[in-house]
Amino acid sequence: MKRAGAGSPRLNGLLILALVVLQLPIARAQPALAAPGDVIADVATPEGQVLSKSIAFDGRYLYYTEYNGTVLHRIDTPPAGGPSAATGHIDIAITGAPSGINAISYDAGRDLFWAAGGDGVSIYELDKTTGIATLAFTIDPATNRPGDCKYLTCSSEINGLAYDGTDDTLWYSPDATTRVYHYHTYASAAGSAVLVDGTPYVDVDVPPNDMTPQCGYDEASGVAVGGDDLFILGGGCPYLFEYTKTGTKLGWIQYAYPGQSPWEIACDNLTYPVSVFWARDAYYGHIRAIQQPASGACGYGGLPPVARTLKVTAPASVNAGQPMTVTVVAEDLRGNPVPQYGGTLHFSSSDTSSGVVLPADSSLTNGQGTFSVTLTKAGAQTVTATDTATTSITGSVSVTVKPGAAASLTLGAPATATANQSFNVTVTAKDRYGNVATGYRGTVQFTSSDLLATLPANYTFTAGDAGAHSFSVTLVTPPSESVTVTDTAN
Incomplete structure (x- = not known):
């Protein structure tokens, strides 16, 4: 001009x-x-x-x-x-x-x-x-x-x-x-x-x-x-x-x-x-x-476009503990990007478990930015970005967190049992964050301190087990015995 x-x-x-x-x-x-x-x-x-x-x-x-x-x-x-x-x-x-x-x-x-x-x-x-x-x-x-x-x-x-x-x-x-x-x-x-x-x-x-x-x-x-x-x-x-x-x-x-x-x-x-x-x-x-x-x-x-909302995008699903990229774009009332947006964002999540990693409070560049987020609790979770000064400027994305690979086996059993009477125990495979490892397909074997115990044969988990399976165990020798389950490959 x-x-x-x-x-x-x-x-x-x-x-x-x-x-x-x-x-x-x-x-x-x-x-x-x-x-x-x-x-x-x-x-x-x-x-x-x-x-x-x-x-x-x-x-x-x-x-x-x-x-x-x-x-x-x-x-x-x-x-x-x-x-x-x-x-x-x-x-x-x-x-x-x-x-x-x-x-x-x-x-x-x-x-x-x-x-x-x-x-x-x-x-x-x-x-x-x-x-x-x-x-x-x-x-x-x-x-x-x-x-x-x-x-x-x-x-x-x-x-x-x-x-x-x-x-x-x-x-x-x-x-x-x-x-x-x-x-x-x-x-x-x-x-x-x-x-x-x-x-x-x-x-x-x-x-x-x-x-x-x-x-x-x-x-x-x-x-x-x-x-x-x-x-x-x-x-x-x-x-x-x-x-x-x-x-x-x-x-x-x-x-x-x-x-x-x-x-x-x-x-x-x-x-x-x-x-x-x-x-x-x-x-x-x-x-x-x-x-x-x-x-x-x-x-x-x-006036120059004013940010009314934040559009937050992320992968539809991610494994627990796996970092994912989350993108945030400031948008106006009509869903158009607002490159002039200069606010500071705070990140939160429905997943408050140990091991969750969220970005520090951050600003956007030309109205948009990418961030790394790590979630750990399996199931439907959300990640939310909110303007620290104007909390009505916010946006969320839903993410399905899938369990990670099995890292441990847990054995669920009653606190007491009667000699020579069978009882059920449940073996559950869990990832490092405590989620049931539904994808576990390993083979387990049982041992016991009771040399007379009747124990299950080795068992290979299937998709139908979804990471957990019940077995029958009989102990004979009182007063106290232990039962142990291990993965045959680990």
Whole structure:
């Protein structure tokens, strides 16, 4: 992104070079070769050339409506390149918004859309599955829009609405405005909008933070936010501007957009190798992905992805005492990886036996990590990773621990016996951790201190024994005798 104030001859030369590059055909630009402002993907909507206002991305799908729309459309994100035809198209009827819907913005924390009504002053929470719109608050033109968009009057057409998860607020941009308003997501006692103290709006017409040097005039259109800065489209102008949330123009990119002017944008740092803005064309019937000025400059859903859970994976089964590799990936609400996750993990297990080895408290690298875990108790066990600061960020995996090889034989017998009367003893093969060695197939032999004892013949364990077998023994000589069992090979 070119930075504000870059007016030296050397930088002007670079600007000319950049404009020459933008004259090249880029409709099928590939992410690996693209530059900020280039089109990464292009999809034609099934509705074709209709007056459009909105675009949103929920971490998996694209959503949009028409101007004052009563239908929420959903399609798959397209492959890089294009133009391509839309796939996965479904329609969701919108109810509860009498004037229809203009702009929408995805809130990843609540997993819903914020939506501007067709009257320009009603702000709704829109359920993305049912299409039910619930009024959140109403903007009072007299008190909630100071300066009246710095235009003749604020339009009822809302070109931009952006949820900001850093402080749970909304940025609101009517058509042809030079002032982008900033509201809390909650209503006043009277049900009206509440401007954010300190940053109630951002102006795009006050030098040196105006759009005139690039566009020739000042007019805000679509707006997006997903991190530290605010991104604002120039209305009818092929420039996308980056502002601080206090109104300082940081820079801009000229985007290579082959259709008409886009009206709204949405952030996506997941779908392609590069981060993009989804831009909905006002009339042409296309949705295009434009490369962001920097990787992760604008994260989807209002801010860079936030870890909500940990995905823990491990082998389905492992032998007792055998180290296994456990993988942990931080994921957001939609199951997408969160490479920015920087928490510390604590590991625990349902297996609390002696010999269990768990990792020390650890952090992840780029949101993922592999660890060595050793369990010792046979049966179904779990391994759990939990964020030490936010315990709701957690994840578990189930592992079946199989017994190890037999390391010992135990002989179960009654405490007393009657001379010349048989009694049962049970031989159990166990691994080094005390688990029954169900795979034991050795041959056992019996000996006794009682030279007159009747002892079982040598016996070879079978699969049906599952590591344990009962035998009959008769002792003759009182008062105390012993019976011993050993493996013939060991």
